[in-house]
Amino acid sequence: MTRPVATRQRLPLALLLPAGLGLFFLVLPLLGLLARAPWTTLPRRLAEPGVLTALRLSLETATLATLLCVALGVPLAWLLARVEFPGRRLVRALVTVPLVLPPVVGGVALLLVFGRRGLLGSWLDAAFGVTLPFTTPGVVLAEAFVAMPFLVIAVEGALRGADRRYEEAAATLGAGRWTTFTHVTLPLVAPGVAAGAVLCWARALGEFGATITFAGNYPGRTQTMPLAVYLALETDLQAAIVLSLILLTVSVTILAGLRDRWVGTP
Amino acid sequence: MTAPPLLDAHLVADRGAFHLDVRLRIAAGEVVALLGPNGAGKTTALRALAGLHPLTAGHLTLDGVDLDRPERRVWSPPERRPVGVVFQDYLLFPHLSALDNVAFGPRRRGADRRAARARAQGWLDRVGLGGRARDKPRQLSGGQAQRVALARALAVEPTLLLLDEPLAALDARTRLDTRAELQRHLGEHPGATLLVTHDPLDALVLADRLVIVEHGRVVQEGDAATVTARPRTDYVARLVGLNLHRGRAAGHAVTVGGLTLTTADAVHGVAFVAFPPAAVALHPARPDGSPRNVWPAVVAGVQRHGDNLRVQLDGPVAVAADVTPAAAAQLGLRPGQEVWAAVKAAETRAYPA
Structure with missing residues (x-):
């Protein structure tokens, strides 16, 4: 290893100053939470049964939503990156709609489609007896709706950046398009998929608006951590802080762990 | 077949x-x-x-x-x-x-x-x-x-x-x-x-x-x-390190641009003449004696080429000549200088285009 900083370079203040301010701005609210946390009563509050239930539900639904997003979003990203079709620009814009749509509106839209009297919901109910709103699968659906763009955008970027000549090389070796996709393209863009999945998971974990609108707020069934925090805010600020801290700790731990393992530069 | x-x-x-x-x-x-x-x-x-x-x-x-x-x-x-x-x-x-x-x-x-x-x-x-x-x-x-x-x-x-x-x-x-x-x-x-x-x-x-x-x-x-x-073609000639010119041949004479080169091979009609840069000799004044192909040229550039120097010449035809460093020193070669170029007929090759 060479010595890290052999010749000391002056860091440009014009970059350093806003960078520091940016970091400060992002971390300050977290410090506020830590400062106001009721440390003495923390163990007792953690042991409350509702807390663990909500946490487990949050982690499960966020993970399932991420899996759903990967299963549907990777092929969608491939379509957008690799296939020329009329209206591709429009489709690309539509994919980002959940990013600009207020999540509550997203939840309402989901209700209009999947609700008991919705476009698809009434058919699902009549044909299969399946009801999505106000159920745990409904939570997964709401989270996936809001989080999917993060995955699609990340994977599409990775696909566009990948060297397509590897796919040509695979073709000359006898691989059809599907085999090329699974054996060459996907492994090449795996870091992009992992990064997208992590973003997607993080977004799903913090999802609030679409979930409460589409799935409601039933403890044990649809009450995820963000919903529990919101509910606690109305009655007990300290409980809300504790719940927020738990959510933060768990998600930061998982994200940091994943980052090093999957998203780290090769 | x-x-x-x-x-x-x-x-x-x-x-x-x-x-x-x-x-x-x-x-x-x-x-x-x-x-x-x-x-x-x-x-x-x-x-x-x-x-x-x-x-x-x-x-x-x-x-x-x-x-x-x-x-x-x-x-x-x-x-x-x-x-x-x-x-x-x-x-x-x-x-x-x-x-x-x-x-x-x-x-x-x-x-x-x-x-x-x-x-x-x-x-x-x-x-x-x-x-x-x-x-x-x-x-x-x-x-x-x-x-x-x-x-x-x-x-x-x-x-x-x-x-x-x-x-x-x-x-x-x-x-x-x-x-x-x-x-x-x-x-x-x-x-x-x-x-x-x-x-x-x-x-x-x-x-x-x-x-x-x-x-x-x-x-x-x-x-x-x-x-x-x-x-x-010029590309192939450069690849194999030959001077190549296209002209009209009548027996042992091929006219290229304003210059008629005497060649060892006899051809008729449109023909190529090729000769290696090493076959081109440079003289400060018009040489007497055996070389049949002599023309006045101007030095356009000089580069190292292996152990020798490669001289690019302008004139009635553009050719490359390889000379030893000693010969170059003797001639005092520099761009713009006027010299006489000479190629022996025996060192040329002529063939139909």
């Missing part, structure tokens, strides 16, 4: 404004070099053969089977062609080991995992990399990666092997060793081999026959001896 060639192709393809029209025939076991400057259409030709670029007309027939014939709407995708490709920067799959890279082709063509790996190990042994089977491409040196790429292309036992600038990415020393080894493997390949290169040395060492393309067309083809002795 004794046997039909293994590859019989008339490649007509368009790439933007570029138009390719090249006929290629390669016999079994034959190695043909497609040689040409950058942008001549070599890579387009290779891509058309591999199925990565469709033909717009013409045909591509390999071992009696049409792989691409637009007029009959026949087109076979790359994965169904018995063609192996060694790409310029190898394109080894970075996420697979050397062994799995080589096993990729056999596996896709129906071998089960064990059989494919056994075959891959065999090929790695043949290129001398049996011990590096588990290494990832990034752990291999340039020369090793080239050999793995060759093994990968050969492992599918292609009827047609295509090599795109196989040595271009290597440093000079590695290139020498790899070239010798590549020659051995190409010699053992029973199918047809097409080598795309802009390096004349690679072409001369590795190929049985040269096909030279410029601006999408074949300008000359033949074995190394013919091409080097009788270049037909």
Whole structure:
């Protein structure tokens, strides 16, 4: 290893100053939470049964939503990156709609489609007896709706950046398009998929608006951590802080762990 | 013709404004070099053969089977062609080991995992990399990666092997060793081999026959001896280090520009005259004596060329002359200086254009 900083370079203040301010701005609210946390009563509050239930539900639904997003979003990203079709620009814009749509509106839209009297919901109910709103699968659906763009955008970027000549090389070796996709393209863009999945998971974990609108707020069934925090805010600020801290700790731990393992530069 | 060639192709393809029209025939076991400057259409030709670029007309027939014939709407995708490709920067799959890279082709063509790996190990042994089977491409040196790429292309036992600038990415020393080894493997390949290169040395060492393309067309083809002795374009002449001029011949005299050169060979009509730069002698004043071809010239530039200096001359004809440093010092060569150039008739070659 060479010595890290052999010749000391002056860091440009014009970059350093806003960078520091940016970091400060992002971390300050977290410090506020830590400062106001009721440390003495923390163990007792953690042991409350509702807390663990909500946490487990949050982690499960966020993970399932991420899996759903990967299963549907990777092929969608491939379509957008690799296939020329009329209206591709429009489709690309539509994919980002959940990013600009207020999540509550997203939840309402989901209700209009999947609700008991919705476009698809009434058919699902009549044909299969399946009801999505106000159920745990409904939570997964709401989270996936809001989080999917993060995955699609990340994977599409990775696909566009990948060297397509590897796919040509695979073709000359006898691989059809599907085999090329699974054996060459996907492994090449795996870091992009992992990064997208992590973003997607993080977004799903913090999802609030679409979930409460589409799935409601039933403890044990649809009450995820963000919903529990919101509910606690109305009655007990300290409980809300504790719940927020738990959510933060768990998600930061998982994200940091994943980052090093999957998203780290090769 | 004794046997039909293994590859019989008339490649007509368009790439933007570029138009390719090249006929290629390669016999079994034959190695043909497609040689040409950058942008001549070599890579387009290779891509058309591999199925990565469709033909717009013409045909591509390999071992009696049409792989691409637009007029009959026949087109076979790359994965169904018995063609192996060694790409310029190898394109080894970075996420697979050397062994799995080589096993990729056999596996896709129906071998089960064990059989494919056994075959891959065999090929790695043949290129001398049996011990590096588990290494990832990034752990291999340039020369090793080239050999793995060759093994990968050969492992599918292609009827047609295509090599795109196989040595271009290597440093000079590695290139020498790899070239010798590549020659051995190409010699053992029973199918047809097409080598795309802009390096004349690679072409001369590795190929049985040269096909030279410029601006999408074949300008000359033949074995190394013919091409080097009788270049037909400036590009080829520069490749083989000859002065080349086109003029009108009447017996032993060829008129080129405003100058009539006396040649050893007798030809009539439009003809080429070629002579090596070393055959051009420079004199400070008009020389007396034997040389028949003498003309006044102006020094346009002087460069190092091996142990000698290469002098570019303007005048009735533009030629290159090689002189020793001692002679250059004696003449005091500098750009703009007027000298007399002389070429002996015996050192020229003339042939019909």
